[in-house]
Amino acid sequence: MRETVKSFDRRTFMKGGIVAAAAAATGSLLASCSPQATEGVASAEDNADNMQPSASRVAVGYANPDGIGIPVAPDSTEDVDVVVMGSGMGGFTAAMFVKEQDPDAIVVMLEKQNALGGNTNFAEGGAGYLNMSPEEARAAVQAEMIQRNFVVDPSLFYALRTQQGDCADWLFGKHGVKIEDYGSGQPLYEGGTGASAIATLTPQAQELGVDIRTEARAFALVLEDDYTVSGIQYKAADDSVVQLNAKAVVIASGGMNTNPELLSLYSNVDLGKVMPLGTGQDGDGHLMVEQTAHGRTGLQTIDGFFAGIGTADDPCGFNSDLNTAAGFQFSSMFVNQYGNRFYDESFGFNTGSQLFFTCIPQVVLSQSQAFSVFDESYVSKWEEGQWQNGHNGFDSATKSGTPLEIRSEIERVKDKDWFYQADTIEELGRAIAADVESFDVNAFVETVEAYNNAAEGSADEYGKPQEFIWPLKTAPFYAAKAGVNAYNTNGGIHINTHAQVVDPNGKAIAGLYASGIATAGWDSQVYGGGTNQPVALWCSCAAARHIVESRLGKTVADDWMGDIPMSTILGEGYTNANPLG
Numbered sequence: 001m002r003e004t005v006k007s008f009d010r011r012t013f014m015k016g017g018i019v020a021a022a023a024a025a026t027g028s029l030l031a032s033c034s035p036q037a038t039e040g041v042a043s044a045e046d047n048a049d050n051m052q053p054s055a056s057r058v059a060v061g062y063a064n065p066d067g068i069g070i071p072v073a074p075d076s077t078e079d080v081d082v083v084v085m086g087s088g089m090g091g092f093t094a095a096m097f098v099k100e101q102d103p104d105a106i107v108v109m110l111e112k113q114n115a116l117g118g119n120t121n122f123a124e125g126g127a128g129y130l131n132m133s134p135e136e137a138r139a140a141v142q143a144e145m146i147q148r149n150f151v152v153d154p155s156l157f158y159a160l161r162t163q164q165g166d167c168a169d170w171l172f173g174k175h176g177v178k179i180e181d182y183g184s185g186q187p188l189y190e191g192g193t194g195a196s197a198i199a200t201l202t203p204q205a206q207e208l209g210v211d212i213r214t215e216a217r218a219f220a221l222v223l224e225d226d227y228t229v230s231g232i233q234y235k236a237a238d239d240s241v242v243q244l245n246a247k248a249v250v251i252a253s254g255g256m257n258t259n260p261e262l263l264s265l266y267s268n269v270d271l272g273k274v275m276p277l278g279t280g281q282d283g284d285g286h287l288m289v290e291q292t293a294h295g296r297t298g299l300q301t302i303d304g305f306f307a308g309i310g311t312a313d314d315p316c317g318f319n320s321d322l323n324t325a326a327g328f329q330f331s332s333m334f335v336n337q338y339g340n341r342f343y344d345e346s347f348g349f350n351t352g353s354q355l356f357f358t359c360i361p362q363v364v365l366s367q368s369q370a371f372s373v374f375d376e377s378y379v380s381k382w383e384e385g386q387w388q389n390g391h392n393g394f395d396s397a398t399k400s401g402t403p404l405e406i407r408s409e410i411e412r413v414k415d416k417d418w419f420y421q422a423d424t425i426e427e428l429g430r431a432i433a434a435d436v437e438s439f440d441v442n443a444f445v446e447t448v449e450a451y452n453n454a455a456e457g458s459a460d461e462y463g464k465p466q467e468f469i470w471p472l473k474t475a476p477f478y479a480a481k482a483g484v485n486a487y488n489t490n491g492g493i494h495i496n497t498h499a500q501v502v503d504p505n506g507k508a509i510a511g512l513y514a515s516g517i518a519t520a521g522w523d524s525q526v527y528g529g530g531t532n533q534p535v536a537l538w539c540s541c542a543a544a545r546h547i548v549e550s551r552l553g554k555t556v557a558d559d560w561m562g563d564i565p566m567s568t569i570l571g572e573g574y575t576n577a578n579p580l581g
Contacts, residue, residue: 090252131165153521174562256283304361339444
């Protein structure tokens with residue numbers, strides 16, 4: 001039976017021995033003991049079932065059913081050099097970079113899913129493909145700060161902008177990851193998603209000798225003390241616990257988007273309206289970092305991508321054409337809990353903002369309830385290919401005019417609690433009011449009448465351009481509850497410009513690094529763009545360089561980025577556009 005240590009001694013962890021379990025309420029880490037010293041030790045199963053909030057400083061108040069951040073007595077132990085947690089862009093970059101610069105290093109990449117790539121498989125890509133000069137970077141950082149409401153770390157952005165081209169050269173030039181211009185304002189991964197990048201990198205990582213282990217869920221760090229990480233523990237496919245003693249650990253595990261119970265402790269967003277996208281973003285890396293002097297990870301804000309229809313428990317589905325049509329369009333019409341419109345649904349077009357797709361969900365979240373309203377004429381137009389925004393950035397450029405599949409989707413969701421259909425606008429309002437006490441049917445009818453008048457040339461209350469105001473006059477009429485398609489969270493693990501995890505005063509945790517959206521300092525409540533793939537790529541390049549030189553005692557080659565610059569791939573006249581991914 002697996003065991004967790006209950007002693008409060010602070011002796012140093014011994015490689016191959018039992019590692020620390022839950023921390024005391026005072027914040028002291030539990031100590032290791034020799035494999036024979038089992039007195040006072042409880043089973044892992046008992047710990048998971050009976051742990052009280054005061055038993056661990058990891059996510060106090062969280063039930064933690066998987067025991068994340070709580071080390072146990074391992075079934076086996078291995079000595080390696082570097083462990084990377086996660087197999088998305090951050091994971092592959094860190095593992096491959098280290099192995100290139102130190103071929104003799106034993107590098108292990110852990111992926112808890114049975115397939116590689118994580119949420120990079122769904123990412124569009126996009127990056128700042130060229131290094132910025134110091135002057136350009138300073139101006140860009142000021143713009144980033146304003147755009148993101150100053151909830152950012154300018155030092156991280158400056159490092160990113162001045163080094164991003166080298167990182168892009170490494171990925172797209174040296175390793176041949178393909179990009180294409182789909183007319184979306186920024187070249188994207190070939191095919192429009194990062195699945196192509198993962199397919200390109202996987203055989204190269206294997207050839208380099210990276211030890212890739214799938215169905216391997218990392219769950220706890222091995223510590224010598226609060227400021228020194230010396231390994232990681234993971235649960236293998238056969239349910240055994242393996243401890244990897246290592247000189248460096250890189251956390252590249254994504255956000256906590258798919259763990260609403262945990263996210264409720266870190267976010268002030270109404271999670272009942274949040275429909276998470278992606279896979280495996282359970283916050284494991286965040287909780288593991290809380291074992292160290294880093295302490296509690298930061299506020300998790302929601303990266304929303306358009307509005308979505310449905311509820312958190314029963315979403316319509318991000319890939320549904322009905323979800324795209326009813327939630328993503330400039331021509332959508334939304335009302336709130338009172339039956340009133342509350343903003344110009346074409347905000348991005350009307351203001352020239354590149355952030356329309358992330359602003360819209362936050363506006364929707366500002367209301368207690370929101371509903372997308374449409375009618376038979378909308379359905380006909382959508383099925384004829386009349387729409388403005390696809391569900392991925394490249395869709396809007398490459399699939400414009402493609403018919404959407406709507407009627408079969410309406411048939412699929414017609415009996416859902418969040419979907420409404422009626423023969424008149426008044427009857428539709430009454431159906432919604434039966435579920436939402438504050439909904440004013442008369443106000444709703446007047447709102448639709450005013451909208452129809454605007455479609456015919458009257459001034460729109462919110463200034464929406466007439467070209468996007470489609471009249472609501474053709475029965476049947478429909479409404480669907482609206483929420484947020486959330487593709488990740490922001491906030492979390494604090495790092496320095498070497499991607500080292502740091503404590504609240506900025507002191508580095510030796511041997512511990514973090515990459516990608518698991519890290520803090522990049523975004524505010526509204527996603528600003530460029531903080532997914534570009535950040536994962538930069539963080540892992542920075543971490544790998546520091547690991548090779550400071551943890552492995554080797555030298556990073558001056559030409560680590562390769563000899564095929566992005567100017568060759570994109571053309572000499574290319575200038576950095578807005579990062580998308």
